Amino acid sequence: MPPPLPHRQWWQHLQSVLVPLILVVAGGIISWMQIGGWVVVGALVMAASLMWWQGRTQPHAITMILAFVTTIAALDYLLWRLMVTNWANWWIAVPLVLAEAFGVVHTVGLQVTIWPWHSPALHPTEDPTLRPIFVFIPTVNEGSEILTPTIRATLAAREHYLEVNPQGRVTIVICNDGRVANSPDWQGVEALAQRMGVLCVTRTVGGGAKAGNIENARKLVGATGDALLVIFDADQVAKPEFFLKLIAPFADPTVGWVQSGQYYGNKENPVARWAHDQQALFYRVLCGGKAAQNAAFICGTNVMLRAAALDQIGGLPQDSVTEDFAASIRLHTRWRS
The missing domain is CATH 1.20.58 (Methane Monooxygenase Hydroxylase; Chain G, domain 1)
Known part of the structure; x- marks a missing residue:
């Protein structure tokens, strides 16, 4: 509290x-x-x-x-x-x-x-780099071509983080829902994970959509209690400084999650460029204002969460198609964003 x-x-x-x-x-x-x-x-x-x-x-x-x-x-x-x-x-x-x-x-x-509100002060009382970090990359039928840049960027971000914090622990987990969705390439995802040196958890029983996929893997790898969680969608390519930037606010034990932005990498396409402008308005302007009022919400990807916070609400809600927003509402009664 x-x-x-x-x-x-x-x-x-x-x-x-x-x-x-x-x-x-x-x-x-x-x-x-x-x-x-x-x-x-x-x-x-x-x-x-x-x-x-x-x-x-x-x-x-x-x-x-x-x-x-x-x-x-x-x-x-x-x-x-x-x-x-x-x-x-x-x-x-x-x-x-x-x-x-x-x-x-x-x-x-x-x-x-x-409105340029005064941002609430953080009160650091612990070293969050001592906490284990679990990165979850949920996938259904995106395939190796889309997953490979995501995994490669996550590995690079982990390497950069461990260079600065050699005591850190970062585990990367592919949450593979391809089998339960009858995707023809679900075994290819397992092979890709093995080649790139990351874990892969393949569900055999579906349910709960994306939230159920992540929660299944979270329990199997033990990402509960004092751990920190990161969620990347299958097509999200992290920057090398991702972990270093997002982990700092967790020195304040009241912070439940930190959301970062999503931006397009193919801005040479006019449609993508216009969509990028919309995303930029939301993440660079609106989210900053929401954060200053402790009203930021989880956007489903590119986010770091405190496992203990999710544990308190029973994990990501599996009864909602907008599990990220539903989790935000439940978490806001107890945690800062």
Whole structure:
């Protein structure tokens, strides 16, 4: 269980919540009263002053001012929309207003997420490099051509990690669901694992989809208790510094998991490049804001988790097709992200 916040840290957290809340309320009042653009300008000056008083950097101050302006504009539009709605034809008007209100909620929610919150401090009390790391790479029918770069990159990341932490232990496990899925190349996956010097656990009884595959291997190799888990999808190629970067926050015993980003390697393809831009917005902007509010969630791959945290909730949920998000919800009541 996370320890209670110290008084000073509690006040800083309260302040970081109150300031944007006051600004949003002020913006709503301005929009509701419709008392002129100069008042809006004055409110923006007040907002800039508050942000300067908080000692924000220029990029943060710009983000906060733009968030404030966007919130005021969204609320002002919604109030105007309510006033000009044709309530006589309510069966058409109400669904349209609700749809636009939903858009306003998302708009304001985005501003809350990207607001430059103060990141909660970590309180390191242990050396996480003493914990064994188990890497699970679940596969069904991806085949050797896709798995080989993933395994090779994981081996390189392990080598780099052990160079820095020779006391470390990293076990790589291929979670092979090809047999239960009747994949014609499931034995080829076992042969690939043997050639590359990693473990392979092949299920003979299915169930639980990806979560069941990982949980089956986790129990067989003993990745419970004081261990740390890493999950890579079959097509995820890790960078050499992956383990070094993700393990550091686990020095704080309240941290349950650390999520890293996913990026495309074939950006010469226009579709992949556009998809990469979407992923970059999520992982580089939104996830940072969620992490600052202890609201980050597991994205299914490229993540490191504390085995003890999963043990507390009975492992990855096998009754959900979104086992990563379901696990996040259950873990957030007890662990930091």
